[in-house]
Amino acid sequence: MVFMLGVVLVLFIAKRKSLLRPSRLEIQTVWPRELLPTMLLWAGVTGFVGARGFNAFEDGERLGAPGVMGLLDAGGLTFWGGLFFGAACYFYIGIRNGMDWRHLADIGSLGMLVAYGVGRMGCHLAGDGDWGIVNTYARPVEWLPQWAWSFRFPHNVINQGEYIAGCSGPYCSILPQGVFPTSLYESVAILLAFCLLWAVRKRIKTPGMMFAIYLVVVGTERFLIEFIRVN
Numbered sequence: 001m002v003f004m005l006g007v008v009l010v011l012f013i014a015k016r017k018s019l020l021r022p023s024r025l026e027i028q029t030v031w032p033r034e035l036l037p038t039m040l041l042w043a044g045v046t047g048f049v050g051a052r053g054f055n056a057f058e059d060g061e062r063l064g065a066p067g068v069m070g071l072l073d074a075g076g077l078t079f080w081g082g083l084f085f086g087a088a089c090y091f092y093i094g095i096r097n098g099m100d101w102r103h104l105a106d107i108g109s110l111g112m113l114v115a116y117g118v119g120r121m122g123c124h125l126a127g128d129g130d131w132g133i134v135n136t137y138a139r140p141v142e143w144l145p146q147w148a149w150s151f152r153f154p155h156n157v158i159n160q161g162e163y164i165a166g167c168s169g170p171y172c173s174i175l176p177q178g179v180f181p182t183s184l185y186e187s188v189a190i191l192l193a194f195c196l197l198w199a200v201r202k203r204i205k206t207p208g209m210m211f212a213i214y215l216v217v218v219g220t221e222r223f224l225i226e227f228i229r230v231n
Contacts, residue, residue, distance in 0.1 A: 030097055032107075039093050043086040050085025054078035079119075083112075102207035109214035110197060116218070117191035124183035127156025132180025132228045150178030182229040186221065193217045 055078040087108070094104040123130040135150040154164060154174040161175040197213065204210050 032094075032099060032103075035093060035097055035099075039090050042093060043090045046089040047082040047086030051078050051082035053085075054081025100207060102211070105208060105211035106204075109211045110194060110201070113190055113194040113197070113214065113217075117187045117194060120183045120187035120190065124181060124187060127153035127158070127160075129156070129158045129160065129230075130183045131175075131230065132182040133230055134177045135180045135228075136177065148181060148184060151181040151184075152176075152178050153181075179230075180228045182225050186225055189221050190218070193221075 090108060091101060091104055095101055120130075131151070131153060137150075139146065139149045152161070152175040155167075155171040156173060156175070157171060159171060159173045161173045164172045164174050197210065197217075201210065204213075
């Protein structure tokens with residue numbers, strides 16, 4: 001949040017002359033790439049607000065959180081809230097400046113794939129509970145590392161499982177049995193899909209087609225992973 005406020009301050013200082021100058025009507029041609037900094041800034045700000053707000057309603061214990069300062073706490077962010085609010089702001093800025101919503105959807109698709117893939121890797125490294133069911137099966141191939149097949153998520157951030165002997169600090173738990181590291185699988189699958197779509201992006205000419213492919217990829221991935229992922 002402090003970083004976002006800092007960015008807003010820097011942009012204000014950079015544009016203070018134009019803001020303080022007497023207003024006058026001007027017609028300018030704005031290229032889509034020139035809107036990118038504004039889109040990223042406001043999509044980030046509104047996305048944070050949406051993610052935090054959705055979490056306040058999703059988590060019953062936080063319904064009694066003290067006012068605005070409770071909502072500004074960095075902990076507890078809901079993906080769908082960030083997606084809805086950030087996407088709404090992104091589309092509003094683009095459409096208001098004359099961009100076709102289908103082109104906006106196509107552009108945003110690749111960015112959402114990267115965000116999803118990197119976010120899932122964060123889930124894996126943190127051990128935030130987004131893992132799979134217990135996996136006691138033997139590795140199907142020898143070259144596959146054990147941690148990529150069955151992982152116990154030591155020092156997970158939700159303190160799930162057994163105490164790690166000799167550990168000191170807030171995160172000293174490890175799962176009693178290995179589970180499928182589904183967050184790792186999701187990250188690899190989504191980032192590979194991004195690389196493939198990035199390689200063929202110039203061949204896709206129909207507006208909205210990239211977004212349609214994105215929906216199919218993400219929908220298929222989520223459908224398949226749910227067979228081995230805990231809820």
